[in-house]
Every structure is written in C-alpha cells, then in structure tokens.
Amino acid sequence: MTMDKNFDAATAEARIARDWDAAGAFKAGAHARPGAEAFSVVIPPPNVTGSLHVGHALNNTLQDILVRWHRMRGFDTLWQPGQDHAGIATQMVVERRMAERQEPNRREIGREAFVEKIWAWKQESGDTIIGQLKRLGASCDWSRNAFTMSGAPGAPAGEEGNFHDAVIRVFVDFYNKGIIYRGKRLVNWDPHFETAISDLEVESREVPGHMWHFKYPLAGGATYEYVERDADGVEALRETRDYISIATTRPETMLGDGAVAVHPSDERYAPIVGILCEIPVGPKEHRRLIPIITDEYPDPDFGSGAVKITGAHDFNDYGVATRNGIPLYALMDTKAQMRADGLPYAESAAIATRAARGEDVGDVSAVNLVPEHLRGLDRMAARKQVIAEITGEGLAVTDAEGNPVVDAKPIMQPHGDRSGVVIEPMLTDQWFVDTKKIVQPAIDAVRDGRTKILPEQHEKVYFHWLENIEPWTISRQLWWGHQIPVWYDEDGEQYCAATEAEAQAMAPGRKLTRDPDVLDTWFSSGLWPIGTMGWPGDTEELRKYFPTSTLVTGFDIIFFWVARMMMMQLELTGKVPFETVYVHGLVRDEKGAKMSKSKGNVIDPLTLIDDFGADALRFTLAGMAAMGRDPKLGPKHVEGNRNFVTKIWNATRFAEMNGVRGGVARPAPAHTVNRWIMGELARAQAQVDEALTAFRFNDAAAALYAFAWGKLCDWYVEAAKPLFDGEAAEETRATMGWVLDQTFALLHPFMPFVTEELWRLTGERDAMLAVSDWPALEAAQIDPDADREMNWVITLIDAVRSARAQMGVPAGAKLDLVVTEADAAARAALASNAPLIERLARVNPAQDGQMARGMIAVAAPGASFGLPIGDVIDPAAEASRLEKAAAKLDKDASGLRARLGNPKFAQNADPEVIEETEAKLAALDEDLARARAAIAQLAAM
Structure with a gap:
C-alpha cells in the first residue's frame, strides 16, 4: 500500500478511533494473556456538562500512556470511563436553557418535571466530552461508560445501572452506624443557587475593599x-x-x-x-x-x-x-x-x-x-x-x-465558581459525615505503604488535611442529584431507609415527607471505583480489578476526591481503592502563568488537535510531565512535536520507497550500521520501561525522541542510504522494517494515531497495533563493537559540523579532512564509514598530514583531525563576529549569575525557577567556552 506524502491527522484520527471501537480493542480483558496480572484505572469522571480542557488533556494522556503500555505487555487491563452528574453545573445549564427558550422556571413546573428535563438534556448533550476524549485517543473501555446517576428514579432507558442504589445504600449504612448525622454548622452558601457548596467550588478573587x-x-x-x-x-x-x-x-x-x-x-x-x-x-x-x-x-x-x-x-x-x-x-x-x-x-x-x-x-x-x-x-x-x-x-x-x-x-473575597456571586458563610441545617470516625484507616494506608502517593511531597498535603479533618457537609439544596433517603413524620422524627416503602414500614400510620436535599457530588464520586464495578454485588469485575492499580489526578482534588475515596472504600470494603496515586501538576501557559479567561491565556486543546493533531499534543504533554512540575504549554511546543510526527512519517515513507516492509521476523544483521541500530532500539526500550515504571513520563518521552528522531530518522536513515545499492541491501531492508515496527510499538502509547496508521500501511498484520505485543528486546542485543564504531563516526561528524558552524564555513563548501593522529580502531572506523562521513560532514576523503596554519582542530576518540578553512573564510572577520557573540554571552551569563547570587531570589523564587535559571547559566557558560576556544583557534591560524 503506497503511503501518502503527508499524514492527514484530521481524517486519519477519526477513522482510526472508529476502527478501535469497531474492533473492541479496549474492552477489559479482551486481549490479555492467559493468567495475566490485572491493571486497572478509573478515570476521574469529568462533569457531564464539561468539555475537554487542557487539564483533562494532560490527565487523560498520562492515563492512556499507562493503560496502552500495560495492554501491549499483556496485562488484563481495565480503564473505566464515566461522567459525574455535576449537581450545580448541570442544574445551571438546564435552567439557563429553559430561560433562553422562555419556558416556565423549575419552581413553576415542579421537581419531577424539572428532573425529566435534565435527563432529556443529558441524552441530547451529555456525551460531548466522551467524544472529545476519543479525539484525544483515550483507550477506555467505552462499553462500560458509567454515570453517577445511573439507575436513579426517573432515569430513562439507557441509563440503567446500580450506581444510585450503591450511593443510597452507603448513606443508610453510614446513618445507621452514626457516621452520618444532621446538624447545624457553618457552610459556604451560594445565594444565587441557594445551596451549600464545597470549598472546591469557591473561587477567591482579589477585589477593592x-x-x-x-x-x-x-x-x-x-x-x-x-x-x-x-x-x-x-x-x-x-x-x-x-x-x-x-x-x-x-x-x-x-x-x-x-x-x-x-x-x-x-x-x-x-x-x-x-x-x-x-x-x-x-x-x-x-x-x-x-x-x-x-x-x-x-x-x-x-x-x-x-x-x-x-x-x-x-x-x-x-x-x-x-x-x-x-x-x-x-x-x-x-x-x-x-x-x-x-x-x-x-x-x-x-x-x-x-x-x-x-x-x-x-x-x-x-x-x-x-x-x-x-x-x-x-x-x-x-x-x-x-x-x-x-x-x-x-x-x-x-x-x-x-x-x-x-x-x-x-x-480576597470568596465567589461561587459557577454563579459568580459573593459566597456567604451561613449557619444552616445540613447533613454531615463525621469524618473523624472513618479517617484513621485512610491515614494508616498511606503511612504503611498500601497506597503510595507520588510525588511524595503530596503525602504531606494528604496527611495535613486528614489529621485536621472537619465534618464533611454532604447535603445540597438542589433538585438534581441523589435525594437524601430520609423521611420525616409530623413531629420531625427521622426515618432513614433505601426506599419510601421501607421508611413507611418503620413509621406505620404516620404521614412521611422526604428530605428535599440531594447529596454532594463528592459523596457519590467517593464511591467511583467500587460503584463502577457493580458493588455492593460480588461481581467478577470487583474480584479482578479492585483495588485499582493507579489513579492519575490533579493536586487540587487530593482532599476533595482522593482522600474521600480512601475513607469510604476502606470503611465499606476494608481495602484501599488504589495502590498508587500519581499527582500531576497544573498546566500553565508558556510563560508559566496560570491560565484564566480574564488573562486571555487559556489554551483550548481541541484547537491544538485541529491545528497539529492529537499525537503532537499528547507527546508534548507527556514530554512536559516532569514529576512535581507544572507543564508550561504553548502552540509552538505542539507544533514542534507535529514536526516529530512528520519526521517519523517521512522516514517510514523513505523506507517504503526503498522496498522496506514491516511484519518481518527479527533479523540477525552483519553490517555495523544495522547491528548498531538494533542495539540503540534495545537501549531506548529499556529507558522507556524504566521511566514509565517510575511514572517519569517526561524521561520516557525524551528517550523516545532521542532515539526515533536522532538515532533512527537521522543517523540510521542516512547511514542506510548507500546500503540499499550494495551487498547489505536485503539485510538492511529487513533490519529497517523490523526496527520501524518496534519503534511504532514503543511510540504507540504516546502517539497512538500515527503509529496505528503506519502499522496498517507498512505490512500484513494479524492485529491492530493497539493490541499487539510490546517489544521484547534484551540488553544482549546491544553489540559493543558496532556501538563503539558508530558512536565514533557520529562524534566525528558532529565535531566537524559544529566546527563548520562555529567558524562560519559556508554550507556548500567541501573541506579537506587531515588525519593528524589516529589509533587502529579509529582508522578502521574511518575506513569502514568513509562514504557516510564524507557525505554528512561535507569533507573530502581523509588524508594523513600535519596541523598547519589555516587549519582548525577537531577530535574523535583516539584520533585528531585538521580542517583547512583559511581559504574559505575571513579569519579576522570571523574572529570579530565571535568576539561580539562572546561579549553578549558573557553579559547574559553575568546577569543570571547575579540573579542566582541574590539572597532574595534564592529565598522567594520557586525551586523550578531557580533550577531553570541554573540550567540557562550552564548553557550560556558552555556556549561561551566554545566561542572562546574558536577565537583562540582563529588567532592561531
């Protein structure tokens, strides 16, 4: 199948996503090896009203990398998707729509009719974010998509499920244990929606006061x-x-x-x-x-x-x-x-x-x-x-x-994040969880290592919140949500039961009225892991996938969601809900500022996908996901990785034009270049596996980039070009085809669309790449002799290129290469790779000689060379140019050195800023040293 000149992400990504769905590629356990270990992840459920923002894009990209990596390694994987019913947000959206349509308001039509309207809206518009997550490439088991209101009274066909029953059961259980009670306490009150809200729904704004x-x-x-x-x-x-x-x-x-x-x-x-x-x-x-x-x-x-x-x-x-x-x-x-x-x-x-x-x-x-x-x-x-x-x-x-x-x-004045009005601390009757009764097991589970929080700095936050915990307000004065399962008789006596019939049986002959409040969405989402797996039933999913393996989440909901899931699941099952919690940072703009609509610096991930493709966005986010750091994202970063996608596409297209096909058996090449690239591939896989095991997504991305662009697409493709016309042609085609296959697989968790397309186009396949095996490479695949020889060649070519650029040698000028000193290994490498060195370094065949005026020196291990440049540049002019460049470098370096030496900067700057400044200074110092060395060489000419 002939490849197109370019990868059309807009067309291909949608088609590939449909193909994955049609093939059931992401169904839990469908592609696991017999007896495989389970790997399960629950998605932090986005609001049903939501659309994909850049935080979702980071969060779901990291989850998808882990899930695809484990799936390809044969694990029995479950990535559980779903949505939160988002009480306030959803009620606001529907009420606003009713007002726009000039319909009677909710109080005029009554609770039951209003809830029907919400369900109708959900059926019509509530899956928007699901489609957007698919655009991002999220490989959830979409057949299991869950909803925190499934099975609730009035739910239409298609919204069946037991999540509502699980929530109600937990409330009744906690009430009977004395964990849930009704009392009067101070809460955040939103006067617009006339309901209590959580701290997370309060936005502090600086206003004139x-x-x-x-x-x-x-x-x-x-x-x-x-x-x-x-x-x-x-x-x-x-x-x-x-x-x-x-x-x-x-x-x-x-x-x-x-x-x-x-x-x-x-x-x-x-x-x-x-x-x-x-x-x-x-x-x-x-x-x-x-x-x-x-x-x-x-x-x-x-x-x-x-x-x-x-x-x-x-x-x-x-x-x-x-x-x-x-x-x-x-x-x-x-x-x-x-x-x-x-x-x-x-x-x-x-x-x-x-x-x-x-x-x-x-x-x-x-x-x-x-x-x-x-x-x-x-x-x-x-x-x-x-x-x-x-x-x-x-x-x-x-x-x-x-x-x-x-x-x-x-x-600083608190405002409702949805309503925008000033929040009033209000003393009201609410339902509370007496968290002190269930908090200690959640503390113990992290202290004894049953659940690990990464980076470890977030454990301190977790412990601080839980060790100073207050009662948790779980009631909301809304109509959309799980209605409190408590009824009152004429004397105000309470009857807590799962159904009205059960409550009535507890109060024969009494007229009962149900509590009008609903439960806070954090209460229902606190059951997310077990609620999505059929609890309280003894289901196969619970036995196989619970506790879940990893939770990927943002730092802002460690307390609101992570800690509450820990408390609730330990109380209900005696088990932790997840073994590892990976906490990622907040995506900031390219200058490091927090994104906000008021600043006008919000980045829409869907626009980035439209412009550059999902793969480019995903790889950018992964590459920036250094543990404990906030990624700084801008369109230029994504554009750069779109070029990476193009680079891989073009390298594969070059291979196809030279008769290379995938789906071949692992070769045993004899030629140095082919043995070298197989070793580099094995080294890259080891780095990726090690990094992902430690949740160092940025290190895994860096290793893939260095190998795929630097080693494979640049050095190997160039080194292989002359081999297609010689005795090593078939060996090189087999090696390149096999190495490309393994590279597609290594890149797939990060860039699933383009790699799936390349997999389809380049060979006859038994299965889609998404469910194919992860490469099984060994360190023994690294050939020390080939490794040493090719790295020598690369070092020499880089040295010549660097010297040419430093001295301002015209790009088209071909220089002599004078061997002034070389050991046997260097001479052998030089002889074996002469065509490659001559073409890429733009030099004539090497000749022995001595350093002379008009030459500059370059070196490689075991060898020294001279490059005669006196006739192709003006040494005095180049020296003057370099002096000016060195002066600017020195000035910039002095400025950074002074900043780092300022005690106030050291005390007040974020560690990340200090580290970046130190890195900039180190780079300037290196550039300055090279410039001065070049000036010294020019002076000696």
Whole structure:
C-alpha cells in the first residue's frame, strides 16, 4: 500500500478511533494473556456538562500512556470511563436553557418535571466530552461508560445501572452506624443557587475593599486606662477610654456579633476582659450588649488587636464562638438578604443580652437581631445603612481632623465558581459525615505503604488535611442529584431507609415527607471505583480489578476526591481503592502563568488537535510531565512535536520507497550500521520501561525522541542510504522494517494515531497495533563493537559540523579532512564509514598530514583531525563576529549569575525557577567556552 506524502491527522484520527471501537480493542480483558496480572484505572469522571480542557488533556494522556503500555505487555487491563452528574453545573445549564427558550422556571413546573428535563438534556448533550476524549485517543473501555446517576428514579432507558442504589445504600449504612448525622454548622452558601457548596467550588478573587473602624462603648459608661507601648516596651500612649475599637470589612454582620475577643497576652485590654460592651448599631432603647472575651485567635499586632465575633457568618469567628460558648445568631436568609422572619427585634435583643450575661437562653434559631427597618434588605444595602447609622451617632473611629477612619485596600473575597456571586458563610441545617470516625484507616494506608502517593511531597498535603479533618457537609439544596433517603413524620422524627416503602414500614400510620436535599457530588464520586464495578454485588469485575492499580489526578482534588475515596472504600470494603496515586501538576501557559479567561491565556486543546493533531499534543504533554512540575504549554511546543510526527512519517515513507516492509521476523544483521541500530532500539526500550515504571513520563518521552528522531530518522536513515545499492541491501531492508515496527510499538502509547496508521500501511498484520505485543528486546542485543564504531563516526561528524558552524564555513563548501593522529580502531572506523562521513560532514576523503596554519582542530576518540578553512573564510572577520557573540554571552551569563547570587531570589523564587535559571547559566557558560576556544583557534591560524 503506497503511503501518502503527508499524514492527514484530521481524517486519519477519526477513522482510526472508529476502527478501535469497531474492533473492541479496549474492552477489559479482551486481549490479555492467559493468567495475566490485572491493571486497572478509573478515570476521574469529568462533569457531564464539561468539555475537554487542557487539564483533562494532560490527565487523560498520562492515563492512556499507562493503560496502552500495560495492554501491549499483556496485562488484563481495565480503564473505566464515566461522567459525574455535576449537581450545580448541570442544574445551571438546564435552567439557563429553559430561560433562553422562555419556558416556565423549575419552581413553576415542579421537581419531577424539572428532573425529566435534565435527563432529556443529558441524552441530547451529555456525551460531548466522551467524544472529545476519543479525539484525544483515550483507550477506555467505552462499553462500560458509567454515570453517577445511573439507575436513579426517573432515569430513562439507557441509563440503567446500580450506581444510585450503591450511593443510597452507603448513606443508610453510614446513618445507621452514626457516621452520618444532621446538624447545624457553618457552610459556604451560594445565594444565587441557594445551596451549600464545597470549598472546591469557591473561587477567591482579589477585589477593592474597605476596612471600617468602629467604637463599641463599654456598658454602663465604664472607663479604663488604655496604654499602648512601642516595640521596646516604652509607653507611647496613655488615655482614658470608654470604648473598645474594632475594624471590619463587613459592617452588616455587626448585627449578629456575639462577643469581642482579644488575645490573652494583650495587656491593653486586661482591665476590661469579662465586662460587657454595646454593639453600636440598632435602636438605642434596645442597644444590645456582648461580652469582651479572650481567645488565641486575635493578633495583638494587627489593627487594634480586638476582633468582633460573628459566629454565624465567619469561619474563624465560628471557631472562637464554639470554643467559648458564644451563641450563633443568623442574620440572613437563603438569598443573602437580611432576615425578615423570627422574633421582633426588641424581644430578640433582650434574649441576646441575657445570653451575654451568662444566662442559658436555649435555642436561638428564632432570634432575629436585624432591626425591623433593615429586614429584607440585600446584605450590601444593609451594609451602607449600618455604616451611616454608626457614623451618624459618632461611634466611628476618627482621625485628627475628625473624619471617619476607612482603609481602602484590596481584599480576597470568596465567589461561587459557577454563579459568580459573593459566597456567604451561613449557619444552616445540613447533613454531615463525621469524618473523624472513618479517617484513621485512610491515614494508616498511606503511612504503611498500601497506597503510595507520588510525588511524595503530596503525602504531606494528604496527611495535613486528614489529621485536621472537619465534618464533611454532604447535603445540597438542589433538585438534581441523589435525594437524601430520609423521611420525616409530623413531629420531625427521622426515618432513614433505601426506599419510601421501607421508611413507611418503620413509621406505620404516620404521614412521611422526604428530605428535599440531594447529596454532594463528592459523596457519590467517593464511591467511583467500587460503584463502577457493580458493588455492593460480588461481581467478577470487583474480584479482578479492585483495588485499582493507579489513579492519575490533579493536586487540587487530593482532599476533595482522593482522600474521600480512601475513607469510604476502606470503611465499606476494608481495602484501599488504589495502590498508587500519581499527582500531576497544573498546566500553565508558556510563560508559566496560570491560565484564566480574564488573562486571555487559556489554551483550548481541541484547537491544538485541529491545528497539529492529537499525537503532537499528547507527546508534548507527556514530554512536559516532569514529576512535581507544572507543564508550561504553548502552540509552538505542539507544533514542534507535529514536526516529530512528520519526521517519523517521512522516514517510514523513505523506507517504503526503498522496498522496506514491516511484519518481518527479527533479523540477525552483519553490517555495523544495522547491528548498531538494533542495539540503540534495545537501549531506548529499556529507558522507556524504566521511566514509565517510575511514572517519569517526561524521561520516557525524551528517550523516545532521542532515539526515533536522532538515532533512527537521522543517523540510521542516512547511514542506510548507500546500503540499499550494495551487498547489505536485503539485510538492511529487513533490519529497517523490523526496527520501524518496534519503534511504532514503543511510540504507540504516546502517539497512538500515527503509529496505528503506519502499522496498517507498512505490512500484513494479524492485529491492530493497539493490541499487539510490546517489544521484547534484551540488553544482549546491544553489540559493543558496532556501538563503539558508530558512536565514533557520529562524534566525528558532529565535531566537524559544529566546527563548520562555529567558524562560519559556508554550507556548500567541501573541506579537506587531515588525519593528524589516529589509533587502529579509529582508522578502521574511518575506513569502514568513509562514504557516510564524507557525505554528512561535507569533507573530502581523509588524508594523513600535519596541523598547519589555516587549519582548525577537531577530535574523535583516539584520533585528531585538521580542517583547512583559511581559504574559505575571513579569519579576522570571523574572529570579530565571535568576539561580539562572546561579549553578549558573557553579559547574559553575568546577569543570571547575579540573579542566582541574590539572597532574595534564592529565598522567594520557586525551586523550578531557580533550577531553570541554573540550567540557562550552564548553557550560556558552555556556549561561551566554545566561542572562546574558536577565537583562540582563529588567532592561531
């Protein structure tokens, strides 16, 4: 079959992907050797609303490399694909579409009809990312594609499965064990979606902010001596005060203050600790009192050293309040508007003041400390009103001119990553996992090595999170998701059961109402490994593929997903969910900046595939995946590897034009060049196997590039050209055909499309390359004599080429090659490879002689040579050019040396930046040394 001039990736990749599907190439276990060891991977399930981004491209490329490598080595492989139902994201997409179509909103049509619309959308658009992963070349067992809502009530045909049943079973099991409970805690609240969200769904943004300073008058007109000292303990200020001052960026939350806290060591406030002060807002006749307390949280050196404690609206304050028994007063409703429900303000303020005096006031959920004239206002509108009222009363801290002190400063403000609105810490009733009850086995499993996290630096992150774990909020106020399997009777009693019928059986004669909330998607995805393999059933997949072998994931979800899978699977099965967790970095732009839409530097992997092909993108990402590093990606990098794809294509096309075919038996060549390339192939495979075993994807890619481009496509193809017309022709055709076959196989996990196409075009095959055997090469295949001879030839040619380029010798000029010294081995190598050396180095046949004026020296092991260049260049002009180049190199090197010698750079720069700078300096120093050596040679001419 004649090869086309170019590899048409756009056409070929789609066809090859269809061929793989049609052949069932990726079905679990279908191509395993008898009795083979299992290798299983579960895909981090992308959101059903998602499309392929550059992080997905890296994550799935690395998984695919591992899976294809193991499949070709005969392992019983399973790469389990699937999607997450993505509660908030999916509900948002469907609601937006309903609004665009001017349809009634979800509350108007009701829950059941709305969920039907989501299922309809999923059937229509939910598999977008699956097609995009196939474009990338992901070799998942697509026949097993899973979904975290499969089998849920209302699921249409085609969405059968037991994942929903598994999720519900786990909830009931954990509830009955006391691991899951309902309680009131502070959570991240999204006022747009009116639901709790996870930390991962919160995006901190720097925004313009203000810090207001207010006075809290001491109760009953009390005063104290306020004394301020400088850093040396010398008294700097002494005055009588009848207030304590605080600073806040959120004045509206003052209405819910439960205390003012100072550090126990802060002597300024020691006289007033334990007394009451007034909150400076609200009706004067009902001005509320709160205690001044001590806690380790306040920083005595920041601001006034005193902080207001609003436990129901700040996570740090929540900790202070719960430690000190301070009541938590909720101020806002689900839309972040000031509450309009509850008790009247006067009654609420009286209850709060009694609590401040130490009385037990019981449940304060009905207490509403928002004055009537502020009730129903948006929180930002309430802020303006509160500031105006306090300032009007003269209770704002003022400067020397009597102006209120307001510090304008940027602040980090939490926003919902989907809604874009400011997140409100809210005290709400939610369902929680008491993680402290199930966390220890997950810690132990990593400590004792049952699960290994790579790079090891991420183990510290893992342990830090788990050893300081808080209860996990698992309920969401949404309609799309696994509905909480708890029912309530008229008295509020709870009945937890897998079905309503079971719950009703627990409460005969009682009218039951189901909890409207759904489960956090991290709860259901926490069951991903076992849930996709048929658990709780005793399935063949579970017995064969669980625990899974490797999880490839990003560092940002070590806690949200990895740790939770560890906790849940160990609690449910007693086994770790995976043996190795490989954590890759964050793909950054080519300058090292984090990609963001606001910066305009987001790279679309689908565009890169359109422009350069999936193979080029994959090889680029693998080549950049150094362990513990963030890849820096730009289109030029991918374009460079598109050239690599082209190089392999062209080398194969050259072979075809010279009668080379694949599918041949392993040869036993006699010619040095053929023996040498077989040894280089064996060396490359050993490097690739070693690197992939250690998850050093970049080292494997580098070894393949060095062999396939440098050794095979350049040196071997050039060395083989004259052999096609001589006695070694058939031997060379067999060797080149066999070596190309093995090279396609070695490259296949990284560049599956072009290698599959070349495999098809170059020989009669029993199977597709994707399911063919990995090369079985031995170190004994390396022939020391051939290795030594060819490396000598390469060294000499490189030395001549380098010297020509350094001295500015015209490319077309053919130089004499004068042998000034050579041992027997060097002379033998020179004689055996003379045509190759003469053609590639552009020299005349070698002749013995002595160094003379007008010559420059080059060397190879055991030999020295002279190149007469005096008649083809202007030595003075070349020396001048090199002097200028050396001066620039020296200046650049000095700049880098000064940067590395700067203590601030060493302290503040990332280790990766320091290492890159050191590498740049080393390269400059090498270039400078070569330039100076060349200048010295020119001076001696």
